[in-house]
Amino acid sequence: MENQEYSVGLDIGTTKIVAIVGRRNAHGKIEILGVGKAKSLGVHKGIVNNISQTINSIKTAVAEAQSSAGVPIHKVTVGIAGKHIRSLQHSDYIMREHPDRYITEDDIEKLKDQVKKLVMLPGEEIIHVLPQEYKVDSEGEIQEPVGMHGKRLEANFHVVVGQMGSIRNIARCVREAGLEMEALTLEPLASSEAVLTKEEKEAGVAIVDIGGGTTDIAIFKDNIIRHTCVIPYGGGIITDDIKEGCSIIEKHAEQLKVKFGSSVPELEKDSTYVTIPGLHGRPDKEISLKVLAQIINARVEEILEMVNTELKAYGAFEQKKKLIAGIVLTGGGSNLRNLRQLANYTTGFDSRIGFANEYVANDKNQYLKGPEFATSIGLLMESLKIRDKRVLPTEEEIIEEAVAKAEPVAQPTAEAEKPQPVQRIEEAAKPKEENRRSKPTFGQSLMDKVKKFFEEVEE
Known part of the structure; x- marks a missing residue:
């Protein structure tokens, strides 16, 4: 398979690094060839803070993607986020x-x-x-x-x-992982490509991508990007709150959040508990799901209030700038139960969960359906756009080709096939106007004849 036939999106996130290989099929949809995933060990809140660990994580994800796709990976389109944006x-x-x-x-x-x-x-x-x-x-x-x-x-x-330093660090990690960075794309723009429709962008919509370390926002109106920003809080800080609030280890806090977490405490029963195994023979710990929801709710409300502040900064509550399509929640953090209802209440806008599988043709097992893959698929789509732009002829090339086809081609004659002297070629190349000017006028001819006559008399 030629390298030009497929593209690669590389999402360097706070919690995971994902490489997705894909190509566009005959119907314009994306056919996924392979996916690679690795735990992100050297990234904090979207910023690389350990070069060697990040390089190793990238290599692991890319190797898995290469193995599942059966193709070599050389160029990647990379996402960038972080509070410095x-x-x-x-x-x-x-x-x-x-x-x-x-x-x-x-x-x-x-x-x-x-x-x-x-x-x-x-x-x-x-x-x-x-x-x-x-x-x-x-x-x-x-x-x-x-x-x-x-x-x-x-x-x-x-x-x-x-920040130049953060951009250079990402570029270095990609380069030292043996890859070439085809493009660097802001992550909320990539996510918007994967989960938003053209109608939503026209009506006015805000995409809120809740990742592991950051919450990325992009606002569209009249099919135009109007506002972007990055909030330095994501799903990771919710896990930290659960760990501190329930006095448990991070692994158990993450499992609690994913399996039993809820954004609205009022919807949880007081009598429902979950048991966490004790460490090294210590007694098990029982945690109330209502208390768990209260811990989650406090942090999620804070994040949504920050989102609200950005919406107000754009002017989303003005009639002319109103977001008719509301909010689209995506990213791994949007998997929290009842998050959509809390977002509706906090912001006053209707919201939905954005899934990235709408543009994917062959996701039969629904592996990529999760909103946590929105950025990865968006980066793949951006890479395919770059490849298509490079492959497709420009408007000028199309016009030139059409003109060339329309012009009749003269058949060479036997005389034309003979090699011509250099002097004759040079003469033929001169414009007819110049040849006409080189001919002597009547006055010049008369003077030449008179001059020649006197020269003969002297002889």
Whole structure:
């Protein structure tokens, strides 16, 4: 199988590292070829804090994905998150040299490159430059300017910025794991590709990806990315709260959260208990599921209040910016029971759980159905987009090919097949206008004849 036929998404998360290999089938859906998963040991709240452990985890996940897919993995599209991520709005423009020619992708890339030269705070680097709306000359609110004519091309941009050190650490881990980083993508953008519909993005929607170390937010309205941010709390801190509140080890706290955890204490019975085995002969411990839910509820409410703050910062409660499609909860943390009901109550928006299997064609055993794979599948989709863009011909190439096919090809004659002297080729290459100018005029001919006559008389 050729390497170009498939793509790879690599999710370097706080709790797990996932590598997914896939390709697009004839119907446009994603066919998963292989999945590799490893425990993430060197990442804390989305930031690499142990290089060697992260490299080993990446190698383990990629080796498993290679084995299950039966193909070698060389290039990967990687996700990035962490509390160092921030976003800003910026407007910029370029003046086109040839306004009589229509706007192409090259003009848009030139405008993006100009935005990438923005001066950031010390130690920061631009990750994404995302166009929102374009303006060509005096015409505004243009979604797609390619093909239009104009002198001034202007756009509003959503710029995503991150710490240079964190970006370099991820790049180093990927490189030393023997891989090439094809692209670096903000994780909430990747998740949105996997779980949001076009209708939701148009109506207005916020995706809330609750991961192990962070909660990532991306807000869309009118099919345009409007706001992104990363909250430095996720499922991991809920596990820590259970461990401290119930005085148990982390392994048991995680199992309690996954199997019996609930976000709404009022829905749990006072008489329901679960038994945790004691350590090394110590007596077993009984924990009330209502108490467990109260511990979880306190932290989840805090996270949702932070989400609410970001929604207010965007202006989601204004009539013009209202999120008609509400909230889509995804990520491993969204598996908590009754989380959707609590989100509805806390934010005032309708919410649903976002599953990533809608675009997957061959997930028969529903292994990838869980929302914890949303980011991984989104990164795979981003990688496939990059590959398709590289493989598909540009508009200019299509036009040139069509013109070439339309022009009649002259059949070579026997005379034309003979090799011509260099002098004749050079003469043939000169424009006819130049040949006409080289012919002497009547006055020049007369002067030449007179000059020749006097020369003969002198002789």
